[in-house]
Amino acid sequence: MVSLTDEELLTMIRDGQPAALEALIYRYHGPIRAYLNRVLHSPSLADDLTQECFVRVITAAQSGRLPHQARPWIYRIATNLCKDLWKKSSYRQEQSVDPVKLSRQQDHETVASILERQWEREAVIECLQALQEDNRQIVILRYYHELKLEDIADIMGMPLSTLKSRLYQSLKKLAQLLQAKEGSDDGRQEA
Amino acid sequence: MEDKKPRTERRQSVEMDLMQEQALSPQEQAILDAKLPRYTVADPTQAETLALLGKLLPHLQPNPVIAPDPPTPRFSELLEGAQTKPYEATVWSRMLGWLGVHVSTPHRVMGASILLLCLIIGWAEPSLASSLPGGERLSWLPFLLPLFTGVTLSFSLRSLGTPMLELERSLPISPAYRLMSRAIAIVSTCALAALAASTLLVLWTAPYGLLSLMLSWLSPLLLYCAGTVWLMLRFGPVSGSLSMALLWVTQPFLLEALGVFYFIGDPVMTGWLTSKLIALGFVCILIGDIVRMLRKLNLSYATRTRRSA
Numbered sequence: 226m227v228s229l230t231d232e233e234l235l236t237m238i239r240d241g242q243p244a245a246l247e248a249l250i251y252r253y254h255g256p257i258r259a260y261l262n263r264v265l266h267s268p269s270l271a272d273d274l275t276q277e278c279f280v281r282v283i284t285a286a287q288s289g290r291l292p293h294q295a296r297p298w299i300y301r302i303a304t305n306l307c308k309d310l311w312k313k314s315s316y317r318q319e320q321s322v323d324p325v326k327l328s329r330q331q332d333h334e335t336v337a338s339i340l341e342r343q344w345e346r347e348a349v350i351e352c353l354q355a356l357q358e359d360n361r362q363i364v365i366l367r368y369y370h371e372l373k374l375e376d377i378a379d380i381m382g383m384p385l386s387t388l389k390s391r392l393y394q395s396l397k398k399l400a401q402l403l404q405a406k407e408g409s410d411d412g413r414q415e416a
Numbered sequence: 417m418e419d420k421k422p423r424t425e426r427r428q429s430v431e432m433d434l435m436q437e438q439a440l441s442p443q444e445q446a447i448l449d450a451k452l453p454r455y456t457v458a459d460p461t462q463a464e465t466l467a468l469l470g471k472l473l474p475h476l477q478p479n480p481v482i483a484p485d486p487p488t489p490r491f492s493e494l495l496e497g498a499q500t501k502p503y504e505a506t507v508w509s510r511m512l513g514w515l516g517v518h519v520s521t522p523h524r525v526m527g528a529s530i531l532l533l534c535l536i537i538g539w540a541e542p543s544l545a546s547s548l549p550g551g552e553r554l555s556w557l558p559f560l561l562p563l564f565t566g567v568t569l570s571f572s573l574r575s576l577g578t579p580m581l582e583l584e585r586s587l588p589i590s591p592a593y594r595l596m597s598r599a600i601a602i603v604s605t606c607a608l609a610a611l612a613a614s615t616l617l618v619l620w621t622a623p624y625g626l627l628s629l630m631l632s633w634l635s636p637l638l639l640y641c642a643g644t645v646w647l648m649l650r651f652g653p654v655s656g657s658l659s660m661a662l663l664w665v666t667q668p669f670l671l672e673a674l675g676v677f678y679f680i681g682d683p684v685m686t687g688w689l690t691s692k693l694i695a696l697g698f699v700c701i702l703i704g705d706i707v708r709m710l711r712k713l714n715l716s717y718a719t720r721t722r723r724s725a
Contacts, residue, residue, distance in 0.1 A: 241476050247469055254465045259457040276468060283475045345454040353455070368452055393440075400444035403451050 231295030238286040250279065256370060257303050263365045264307050266354065274310070278303045297376035304362060304380050311358060352402040360395040367392060528609070533564065558633040558680040562640030563664060565606040569644055570657035572598045576648055603641050607634065628683040635695040636679045640664060642702035649709045 229237075229248070237245030257278055261271035281302050285291075292298035353361050363381060366372045372380070378388040440448070460468075610633055615626065640660065648656030667680060676687040679695045 238476070241478075243473055243476060246472060246476060250465060250469050250472065254468060255459045258460055262457050263455065276471060279468070279472050280475055283472065287476075342454060345451060346456065349451050349455040369455070396440060396448060397444060399452075400440060400448050403447050404443070407447070 231299075232291065232293070235282075235286045235291050235295055238283060239289060239291065241287075246283065249282070253279075253299055257299065260300065260365060260370055261303055261307065263353070263369060264358075264362055265310070266350065270310070274303065274306045278306055281306075294376070297372060297380050300366065300370070300372065300376075301380040307358075307362070348403065348406050352399055352406060355402055356395055356398065360391055360398075363388065363392050364395050364399065529564070533560065558636040559664075559668065561606070561610055561633050562637045563661060565603065565637060566640055566644045566657065566661060566664075568602050568606070569599060569641055570648070570653060572602055573645065573648055574653050576653045578653075599641065599645055603637070607637065610634075610637070631692050632681075632683060632688075635692040635699070638699045639679055639695045639702075642699045642706065645706055646702045646709075649706060 234245045234249045258275045261274050366377045378385045644660040647659050676691045
């Protein structure tokens with residue numbers, strides 16, 4: 226089952242084979258949940274939308290609408306779910322009271338080093354949050370999920386040149402924000 | 417944690433995207449390279465994936481019959497449910513539950529020890545007064561009780577000013593709430609223990625009235641605890657606790673000089689009531705400042721612990 230491609234798995238799901246669904250879930254549960262978690266900044270919402278994303282994958286496969294490339298297609302479904310969520314006014318009200326900024330990383334390092342990493346993680350989250358929603362998704366898809374630019378352009382529904390320009394602007398702004406944050410933290414420590 | 421490619425490889429691939437007409441400066445690239453990988457996200461556990469699979473498998477059926485999840489009770493509903501219970505039972509059960517949660521076993525042992533100590537001191541006070549130099553001028557119960565309570569208090573607030581407090585910040589309750597809950601729980605336990613002891617002493621020896629006896633030790637106890645917490649917040653747990661203990665221990669030696677600021681006197685001493693009222697006034701001021709400092713705790717401790725890290 227592991228050697229089968231994602232597209233073959235989708236075909237088998239269309240035929241109602243549970244093993245294919247199991248294989249697909251094991252391949253994509255982690256990445257899709259991580260993507261949604263980074264974009265939405267809420268583990269509970271990410272869990273809900275991950276489930277909804279796979280329900281839509283199953284429904285689409287059963288109706289025979291199979292993609293040429295499964296990976297960007299699944300990410301596109303997840304991205305559309307995010308966009309639907311952002312359109313809801315209730316989400317925007319809830320967003321401010323649901324900040325999850327704490328690291329869940331567990332290892333055998335010292336308390337100080339864990340804290341240092343946690344602060345850095347919070348800084349990255351804050352700076353990513355400062356980007357526009359579309360730009361944040363582009364950075365996350367490219368940097369953390371390593372999708373091809375062509376695939377990201379397909380997912381986001383924009384021309385490749387626009388995507389490149391947006392990626393450049395987003396990374397530039399992100400670097401500036403991180404530098405400014407680092408500078409302000411250093412200044413605060415010296416004070 | 418997902419981390420499919422080495423960082424350098426990932427960086428090169430991102431650079432390649434941009435290298436034709438737009439490129440980041442080396443500093444910008446370096447900071448992105450250093451910071452972005454910090455945003456890790458936990459992978460789902462095997463159980464979580466299996467749970468998701470269990471929810472999705474019914475969708476593969478031609479006509480899926482999906483059982484709805486049981487409704488999660490809302491917080492307001494839980495609150496309403498709690499309020500329908502008899503008032504007295506709720507109050508007492510809440511109080512006992514609160515003490516059970518916030519007062520750990522060492523603190524309970526300490527409370528029982530204080531009760532025992534009070535009884536021993538009450539029994540031995542006449543002989544102590546006659547055998548020790550200056551013992552006749554010292555009221556032992558108000559002198560020793562705060563010291564023992566302070567040890568418990570210092571132990572329970574030992575995370576102040578350390579990186580451990582930063583980890584406690586990740587708990588669902590705020591550090592201010594947590595610290596104040598601990599402090600209040602400990603002082604209440606000790607006060608209850610000493611109240612029981614005082615009642616027994618009044619019944620047993622009847623040196624003064626119960627109200628006078630309670631005020632004699634209660635105001636020094638509150639003053640000592642408030643002072644300890646205030647100094648701990650100002651100077652750290654060790655320095656704060658030791659400073660307060662030192663200040664307290666020097667009191668009996670400065671009886672003549674302190675006047676109404678001698679807070680551990682007996683009801684027979686002149687200015688006894690004034691000194692107790694002054695002590696309570698100090699307690700109010702200190703508690704006000706403690707609350708103010710705790711409100712600022714999030715920023716001040718983040719900075720301080722980060723500097724030490």
